[in-house]
Amino acid sequence: MxxxxxxxxxxxxxxxxxxxxxxxxxxxxxxxxxxxxxxxxxxxxxxxxxxxxxxxxxxxxxxxxxxxxxxxxxxxxxxxxxxxxxxxxxxxxxxxxxxxxxxxTEPPVELTWALILGLARNVATESTAMQAGGPWQSTLGADLHGRTLGLLGLGKIGSRVARIGLAFGMDVVAWSRNLTAERAAEVGVRAAATKEELLEAADYVSVHLVLGDRTRGLLGADELRRMRPTSYLVNTSRAAIVDQEALLRALRENWIAGAGLDVFDQEPLPAGHPFRTLPNVLALPHLGYVxxxxxxxxxxxxxxxxxxxxxxxxxxxxx
CATH class of the missing domain: 3.40.50.720 (NAD(P)-binding Rossmann-like Domain)
Structure with a gap:
């Protein structure tokens, strides 16, 4: 047969x-x-x-x-x-x-930057307004040059994201449990002493870790509260690294300025899920490798x- x-x-x-x-x-x-x-x-x-x-x-x-x-x-x-x-x-x-x-590894790196740039310059909001005949210029963009990019993970993808951040003139800092100052220096970035130090300093936090027992729920309510009200979180890695209920609360209560998300705890994401409609979320249907x-x-x-x-x-x- x-x-x-x-x-x-x-x-x-x-x-x-x-x-x-x-x-x-x-x-x-x-x-x-x-x-x-x-x-x-x-x-x-x-x-x-x-x-x-x-x-x-x-x-x-x-x-x-x-x-x-x-x-x-x-x-x-x-x-x-x-x-x-x-x-x-x-x-x-x-x-x-x-x-x-x-x-x-290049595609998820590129998509990470699509999300960062989309958030910083309100691309979805302004494009939607253009298509609907809405107001001409309704937002003020956030800058990248001179701002701090915090990377959780500095592996194959994280290190590529770091180099692009440097090209934009950003101060790039990274953290993971096993990251050394020597490894960070090889990429041209600084190693944060703690996860908390990175979260408090960064204007943009991007997740590039493998999901495992040590990284599941790595960012919960306490960690998200350490971020600035003007900072953004980007996750193109795995949803479970970030406590999803805590993230929803952080976005609804404006603990952070917004989030760029390409991964979710349920995929495809249900039609009525708040990540689809929250105004401070730029969401994509897991396109990182597509x-x-x-x-x-x-x-x-x-x-x-x-x-x-x-x-x-x-x-x-x-x-």
Whole structure:
């Protein structure tokens, strides 16, 4: 029987056009699914007959409870080489090979700056007014030059964000639990002694940390209150690093000037969620990695992963 492959969460309907799937020929039956799943039951109903699944980042979680219900699954591919939504230990117990793909770091860096600039210059407000025939110039922009950019995390993405901040003439300071002054100096920025010091000093705070036990809820009510009423928070990393209820309160009560958000604790974000309507929020639907170059790489390498697995020599394994 020809093995079946499901490509999940292809929201834009581009998976089959951005890669050459012909090497699979008639050896694999490929189908794409565009709508997000609302439950594990929906996942099982949609892909329970598949031996191969291509997942897009963490859009569809694969916990142990779901993997147990997919007895036919033999190869699970994720875009990127890290996916906290896949239970790798459970996959191994069920004999499921998990493979990944490369992922470029430039797109989330660029989107971070789109959010920072959009907040600083009130881009959404002014553009909406222009389209609606509203007032000509209704806001005063905030400056970047001479202001302080605080980075929580100075890894591959954070360090690139830092260099752009320096090019704008900003004072850039960074903090993470393991960050040293020497590492910060390599990037040309200062290391804050504490998280609190960074939050109190920064005009713009941008999150670039991996979600884990030590970073979950890293910014709660106490931390957000340390930020200035004129400062902005940007999160293109993971929603759970910031306490979402505390952030909503901070925005409603104007503890901070605003937030640029690309990640949420529930995705897609429900239609009536306040993050969609708060006037001091610039929200995007998790676009950080969503670029043509990234997608071309994801899907082409997914084809390579499938081909290698069928040949008995899987590549880019996560488990």
């Amino acid at each position: 020809t093995p079946r492959c499901a490509v999940l969460d292809d929201y834009q309907g581009v998976a089959l056009s951005l890669a050459d799937w012909s090497p699979l020929g008639g050896t694999v039956e490929v189908r794409t699914l565009r709508e997000p799943f609302r439950s594990e039951d929906e996942v099982v109903a949609a892909i329970g007959d598949c031996e191969i699944v291509v997942a897009m980042r963490e859009r569809t979680p694969f916990p142990a409870s779901l993997l147990t219900r997919l007895p036919r699954l033999r190869l699970l591919i994720t875009s990127g080489m890290r996916n906290a939504a896949i239970d790798l230990a459970a996959a191994a117990r069920h004999g499921i090979t998990v493979c990944g793909t490369a992922s470029n 670029t043509r170059r990234n997608y071309e790489g994801y899907f082409q390498q997914a084809v390579e992963d499938i081909t290698a697995f069928l040949a008995g020599s899987p590549v880019r394994q996560l488990n």
